[in-house]
Amino acid sequence: MAIESEILVVGGGLAGLSSALAAARDGADVRLVSYKQSTLRQASGLVDLLGYTPDGEGPLTDPYAAMPDLPASHPYRTVGVETVREAMAMFDEVSGYEGGHTDTNALLPTHGGTIKPTARYPRGAAAGLASDDRDTLFVGIESMTDFDAPHVADHLDAAGVPFDVRGETIRFPGDLRADAKVTRYAKLLDTNGEVAVRGRKVPAREALAQRVNPLVEDAERVGFPAILGDDNPGAIRDALGDQMGVDVFEVPMGPPSLPGLRLEDKLFEALDESGASFETGNPIVDFDGEGHVERVFMEKNGARIPLSADQYVLATGGLVGKGVESDRDGVSEPVFDCHVPHSDDRYDWFDTDVFGDHPFAGFGVETDDDLRPLSADGDVEFDNLRAAGSVLGGYDFAAEKSGSGVSIATGYAAGTSAAAEVR
Amino acid sequence: MASTPHIAVIGGGSTGVGIARDLAMRGLDVTLVEQGNLTHGTTGRMHGLLHSGGRYAVSDQASATECIEENRVLRDIASHCVEMTGGMFVKRPEDSEEYFQEKLQGCKECGIPADVVSGAEARQMEPHLAKDVEKAITVPDGAIDPFRLVVANAASAQEHGARIETHSKVTDLLVEDDEVVGLEVEHASGPGKRVHGTEGGTEEIRADYVVNATGAWAGRIGDMADLDIAVRPSKGVMTIMNIRQVDTVINRCRPKGDADIVVPHETTAILGTTDEEVEDPEDYPEEQWEVDLMIETLSELIPMLEEARTIRSFWGVRPLYEPPDVGSEDPTDITRDFFLLDHDERDDLPGMTSIVGGKFTTYRMMGEQISDHVCGKFGIDAECRTADEPLPGSEDFSVLRDYMDEFGLRSPIGRRSVERLGSRADEVLKTEGPNPTVCECEGVTRAEIQDAISQSGSDLNAVRIRTRASMGNCQGGICTHRMASELHGEYDEGIVREAWDELLQERWKGQRHALWGEQLSQAALNYALHATTQNRDNDPAGGDPVDFAAFDSGVDHTDDSGTADVAADGGKPDGD
Incomplete structure (x- = not known):
């Protein structure tokens, strides 16, 4: 006897979570299964909608205004601008993110020292907006190679930001080893554990504020790498800000990304x-059905466990999340073996320039208007399977800065549509 | 002529630095110029095999004998560059028994220690060898890091007074009264290039003698004085795997052929190679069939290669040469021996000798013979000491201490750093501040990066070849911006940004030939990290100005945040 639900969502990233949320909020009986850690731990935690057109025009101020001009195959065109707005409204409600007060993109500093356009940002990044003209101090940690504050500051200055910007490097108070992980810093600040400063025991937040304070000078806000707590980031920012008399913000970083993990927890x-x-933790390895998915099989402790549902959502990710796979002979979607368009010559999969127009970035399934994957002949592969997020093809999320937005919008659309089917 | 002759050496590969070190140690004044980084040419694009000589034991016994001699020398003078993995010539059922016996006999004749082991014994040593491998001959092949070796030679030459100029391209040979009297070089300058040393502009380097050690590029230098040096460049592919499937050099025991060797190298294994003549050493096709051939053919020896992850492929160009009257059709028939072309004897143009052909393993011996030749020109009777004096990093390093504790490094990182640095470990790793890891895949710490920067200036590719940073599984996805940040401080942001761009582009170049499976997923992740998280593809610095005021300036939270309470106690920012 299979485990049953009305809707089964395969994949626990932004798309899968949005899809399951949308369907459950519409009253459907939803089950979500995910295998590995989602790619949110690698993502900045910023939620982009559309920062650049496929032709590279940008940074765009209004992402919604640019959507109707996207190629017809783009997922935003598939679901339509109104659905994108509804999806973002749901996201705003559950995430506590900022940026929803306007259609206009925000520009945020990156740990690489550039700025990037994004539509939603966590509260912890809010004081760092680059369109805000308050003078800024960035503070790096000497033993943390991922964020070099003087370099970031000089780079932002070269980018023409409308404020004075400086970077300073400190030694983190206490005795963290040189290769401590970001989670170690976060935990110390979360618990506000005592650290030794010149023979005296001082709570970590106070010790950090004391160390940065003499460097603040005229700066009105201070940016740290995103290490300011996992459980209590707001309290940590407030404590630091209060003691230094400035606004405190975090700059998102690469993996492991605390803002990404915080968002995942929240969702x-x-x-x-x-x-x-x-x-979570077990893969879907097989399915039954022709033209209609009857059931799927989850591998768990060596056993094959059947799961069945009326409607399925495929939200397993793209090449990064392994929802799209490849070998020397071709590109495929491993769970339902949906068709993934690609050139037979693997030397056509990439551009010779590192940031060129890479076909691989657009690898994924093609769908009908209802997000149902299509075969090579253009027929719907399964009448009760919809796809959402990076497993979709036809857009380059990295160049466009559209990854999170497409995941949320298509996840929402797939979940809503699946829920309508079971009502 | 001054009392000490000044020799200009062109080419910063193994041959050029070998000559520069040798001449400098004999007391001559030496200037070496290289158009790119050290190892920019063929030396930086080889599979890292320290030949036992076994590969030539049937076809070219003179070369085989030289190889085993130099193999022993390098184990001694360059111990920190060499990993003595041992090697095997393995025989599959379809490979000729007669050739196997010839190989064994040839090794013995050349003084190469060689023993026959059964298939089962071979698989005990290398469990991933194919089940039907019948038997093998063991030989003392090894792995050698060409970058480290060349850098150590250049450092030694510098210690002996030589001047080393990288990113300095020869634009002309100075010929006066039918004699070569020097070079005109163009020093690269500005962003992305080596910033220290002579910066920018043209320089005339007058020399008492010129040595053209430019390998596949020798013809181009020759053209500047109307000399015809017909090097026949031949390309070969090398494909890098993400792990070491084998810890021993595995050779196929059959006569010459493509795809017949796997060399374990640091954290990877390198598959090689092809042998195809090309017209231009800088512009030739890098083709898919070559990569596929490596994987498919070498899977016959090591079946797991078929499904394994490759992280990149690269091509090198052999500087093959044969006297014009030989006329081999097939590049695999061209001798691997080297030729010393004295242009006085050959072309009636005194003042210059070219060295062409040859093999990496015997670079030191070639350097010795050239140096003898040059010294002979000036009647200098000075003994060659390059076979006896260890290179910097390999000096008196008999006691391996517990560097992990001493330098506060995690054990695998400490071990790898010390292996790379050899006897220079103390000097490099003893730093004031904390020494965090910059490249996690290869275990490279800040101290090593800073040491490399002090040697090579603002060129991050030069830092890369010295340290292996960004050369592991992730191919720079995680660490390129960290490497760039390590440059900052010493160099301005604009210079750093261009060096960073160059590194990103270089890392991408070789990965393109490995883009399927895990490595395509890795490339997609790197693209996401660099383009999405860092927005490096649309960096506004250096691009069009951004209208910041047109973007979201946020909402005011002053009402709901706490009140300012400035702490009075300062505390030092940089330590307890």
């Missing part, structure tokens, strides 16, 4: 509250 909480069930 799983919301999913839990919505009444959906979820299970």
